Amino acid sequence: MIQTIKSDIRAVFERDPAVKSLLEILLCYPGIHAILLHRMAHFLYNKRGYLIARFISQINRLLTGIEIHPGAKIGKSFFIDHGMGIVIGETAEIGDNVTLYQGVTLGGTGKEKGKRHPTLKDNVVIGAGAKVLGPITIEDNVKIGAGSVVLDHVPNDSTVVGVPGRIVVRKGKRLNNVDLNHHELPDPVARQIEYLERKIEKLRFEIEDIKRGDHENEHKAL
């Protein structure tokens, strides 16, 4: 736990050019206060202290303007810059070295039950005001532009912008404005594979939901 908290503090030094000192981080960074309180709430949630965990999460929201459900899983070296207006849902999963700016939502679409919030892999950056919705996976090294609304799985090393979110950079190459660059025409096979990957991911979550439901029913029957 201590090592994880140290990694959160290091992340501020690494990712915010505005920071001047450790004391400033401890006193003036709501993102740090929020992740400290979340790590405490998540510990209690895992021990089935659901009400106290939720209460801490609401105190956290009151103090920082950042609402993280205690069930959300968050990896090390997590950085929230500014923070106000962030909402992270119960079944969200966040890898290591992830950065969120103010106004980001990791939410549900309102259509799913069970796993209903996004999974972010490592080194993901999500710009101010972006909404990432549904049980989708955002793979490693993805950047999501400020103000985007992302509803689909995003493959690794991509930049997504706009509403709805579209991939504009993949592995360092721009994908838009390619009409006249014939050597860079969109690859229909790759697009189809990406589409199928997204569908498989969606089906996987649906199967997990069904299995979880069966498991709960078995328990009730016993």
Ligand SMILES: CC(C)(COP(=O)(O)OP(=O)(O)OC[C@H]1O[C@@H](n2cnc3c(N)ncnc32)[C@H](O)[C@@H]1OP(=O)(O)O)[C@@H](O)C(=O)NCCC(=O)NCCS
């Ligand atoms: C998306 C972002 C991460 C840049 O990623 P990148 O991989 O370096 O992408 P580029 O800057 O090369 O931009 C790629 C294209 O997307 C466009 N673009 C970039 N950000 C965009 C956004 N938020 N919305 C819409 N289009 C955007 C660019 O204009 C460019 O278009 P073009 O190819 O037609 O010129 C960055 O623009 C961004 O939005 N960062 C968020 C930072 C933030 O929230 N800061 C708040 C601090 S308080």
Ligand SMILES: CC(=O)OC[C@H](N)C(=O)O
């Ligand atoms: C307001 C803003 O751009 O914040 C990003 C970062 N804290 C910086 O100062 O660059």
